[in-house]
Amino acid sequence: MITIFQYDFMLRAFAAGAVVGVLAPAIGLFIVSRRYSFIADTLAHVSLAGVAAGYLAGIDPILTAIGASLASAGCVEWLRRSGSAPSESLLSLLLYGGLALAAVLLSLSSGTNVSLSAVLFGSIATVSSRELLVIALLGFFVLTVLIVLFKEFFAVVLDEDLSAAGGVPSRLLNTVLVMLAAVTVSATMRIIGVLLVGALMVIPVLTAMQLGLSFRKTLFASMAFSVTSVVLGLIVSFHMGTASGGTIVLIALGFFLISTQAKMFHHGGRRPH
Amino acid sequence: MPMNAPAIEFKGVTYRYGASPPALEDVTCAIPQGAFVGIVGPNGAGKSTFIRLILGLITPSKGSVSVTGAPPREARKMGHIGYVPQKISQSDFRFPATVEEVVLSGRTALRGIGRFFTQEDRRQAADAMHMTGIGHLGKRLAGTLSGGERQRVFIARALAGNPRLLILDEPETGVDAATSHDFFALLKTFHQNGLTIVLVSHDLSVMAKEAQNILCLNRRLIGHCTPHELGDADILTRLYGTDVTFLQHHH
Numbered sequence: 001m002i003t004i005f006q007y008d009f010m011l012r013a014f015a016a017g018a019v020v021g022v023l024a025p026a027i028g029l030f031i032v033s034r035r036y037s038f039i040a041d042t043l044a045h046v047s048l049a050g051v052a053a054g055y056l057a058g059i060d061p062i063l064t065a066i067g068a069s070l071a072s073a074g075c076v077e078w079l080r081r082s083g084s085a086p087s088e089s090l091l092s093l094l095l096y097g098g099l100a101l102a103a104v105l106l107s108l109s110s111g112t113n114v115s116l117s118a119v120l121f122g123s124i125a126t127v128s129s130r131e132l133l134v135i136a137l138l139g140f141f142v143l144t145v146l147i148v149l150f151k152e153f154f155a156v157v158l159d160e161d162l163s164a165a166g167g168v169p170s171r172l173l174n175t176v177l178v179m180l181a182a183v184t185v186s187a188t189m190r191i192i193g194v195l196l197v198g199a200l201m202v203i204p205v206l207t208a209m210q211l212g213l214s215f216r217k218t219l220f221a222s223m224a225f226s227v228t229s230v231v232l233g234l235i236v237s238f239h240m241g242t243a244s245g246g247t248i249v250l251i252a253l254g255f256f257l258i259s260t261q262a263k264m265f266h267h268g269g270r271r272p273h
Numbered sequence: 274m275p276m277n278a279p280a281i282e283f284k285g286v287t288y289r290y291g292a293s294p295p296a297l298e299d300v301t302c303a304i305p306q307g308a309f310v311g312i313v314g315p316n317g318a319g320k321s322t323f324i325r326l327i328l329g330l331i332t333p334s335k336g337s338v339s340v341t342g343a344p345p346r347e348a349r350k351m352g353h354i355g356y357v358p359q360k361i362s363q364s365d366f367r368f369p370a371t372v373e374e375v376v377l378s379g380r381t382a383l384r385g386i387g388r389f390f391t392q393e394d395r396r397q398a399a400d401a402m403h404m405t406g407i408g409h410l411g412k413r414l415a416g417t418l419s420g421g422e423r424q425r426v427f428i429a430r431a432l433a434g435n436p437r438l439l440i441l442d443e444p445e446t447g448v449d450a451a452t453s454h455d456f457f458a459l460l461k462t463f464h465q466n467g468l469t470i471v472l473v474s475h476d477l478s479v480m481a482k483e484a485q486n487i488l489c490l491n492r493r494l495i496g497h498c499t500p501h502e503l504g505d506a507d508i509l510t511r512l513y514g515t516d517v518t519f520l521q522h523h524h
Binding site: 164167 | 327328330346349350351352354356358365368369370371373374375378379381382383384386387389390412414417427430434
């Protein structure tokens with residue numbers, strides 16, 4: 001256990017993991033409460049196109065991923081308001097579009113040193129000091145906005161029309177929330193991988209929701225489940241040589257199963273509310 | 274707010290969604306302050322559009338709407354409008370929040386963006402919970418309550434902002450008769466304390482029993498009437514477009 005901390009790359013992975021472990025469920029709680037979980041997957045797949053574009057153009061992939069996911073976040077909200085199709089269908093449209101663009105760009109960048117597995121499933125060994133700094137800055141930015149606008153986001157995810165009727169600028173806040181989700185996806189995918197980034201935004205939140213706590217306590221509980229999953233996942237991943245993203249998500253799923261069983265046991269086998 | 278301004282005033286209001294036929298056409302009406310008004314009409318009559326116009330969620334294609342003498346968006350920013358939507362008493366409400374948190378969120382716009390809730394906000398929320406008889410449910414998760422209790426939570430949420438006007442959309446949906454009776458008794462108390470109440474429903478018996486005045490809507494304003502006049506065959510035919518008989522039960 002002590003040897004793991006002798007490696008600089010592991011220290012960077014733990015630091016980055018702690019940031020994304022707090023960040024992902026913080027945004028995830030609002031996304032899940034708004035019944036908009038699928039958006040994380042959509043943003044992640046569009047981010048993959050951004051990563052591929054970054055490799056192709058020789059630009060830092062995190063920056064191009066942020067650009068792509070922010071553009072898709074704007075697109076999601078614009079299409080949703082246009083009412084041209086149901087929200088889920090619009091998200092599917094963008095997800096497949098992002099994946100297709102990523103496939104084309106990755107095939108064009110075949111001559112570059114791209115580790116597709118690391119991009120898709122996460123890699124603990126390749127987080128550089130510069131990437132750690134970018135992840136930390138993004139995390140600070142997103143958490144600051146979340147704290148400042150916490151009560152407004154709560155009102156909007158409770159009911160968009162209800163909050164708008166009460167004088168809260170719901171449309172603007174919805175767009176800001178989706179943009180924050182886009183930034184979170186880009187910051188998180190380095191550790192978790194593009195295909196699993198949505199899992200860290202959703203599973204710890206669902207786990208915490210089994211505990212029947214207030215919104216605020218659910219937020220802290222989901223962060224605790226998430227950070228614990230990330231830390232344990234990184235340790236297991238280091239010792240067993242498995243993909244960090246998959247390992248973290250499997251551990252998070254384990255916590256979810258335990259919490260649902262505990263809830264059923266607590267309710268004496270009856271179906272809880 | 275002008276002292277004698279109507280609570281709600283529509284002047285020649287038409288609203289159409291895109292290129293569709295008008296959902297509302299040339300509606301002119303005024304609801305005075307302190308009134309308890311019901312809005313009835315068949316499905317697709319424009320009742321929801323009427324509410325969305327009052328709330329300032331949409332703006333008229335033609336004409337103007339004012340609430341307490343101001344444009345709806347200004348009125349809602351000042352906290353003049355309390356709103357209780359229809360879907361709130363649905364059984365699949367699983368939002369992870371306590372009753373206190375939901376009620377307190379009714380003061381979000383009043384406190385202002387980027388500012389944390391104060392003790393005054395918490396006191397107002399507690400008062401609203403007390404008035405609606407849910408003071409003892411503050412720590413419970415809103416999703417674990419019955420439809421009737423949840424309905425009171427959202428009325429408390431609307432009242433937490435000290436509105437001048439309370440709008441309720443189909444509040445009897447999803448609650449049993451006894452709960453509905455208690456609920457309307459509660460509304461009458463608020464009305465007696467000076468609150469203007471606008472109640473939207475497709476249930477004529479509810480309107481005949483609870484409202485002081487009734488506004489009949491079917492894309493156009495068919496007319497105003499009292500609860501006693503609601504059984505008038507002519508009004509019902511104009512409202513529903515066919516021969517309708519209104520049977521009212523007296524218990």
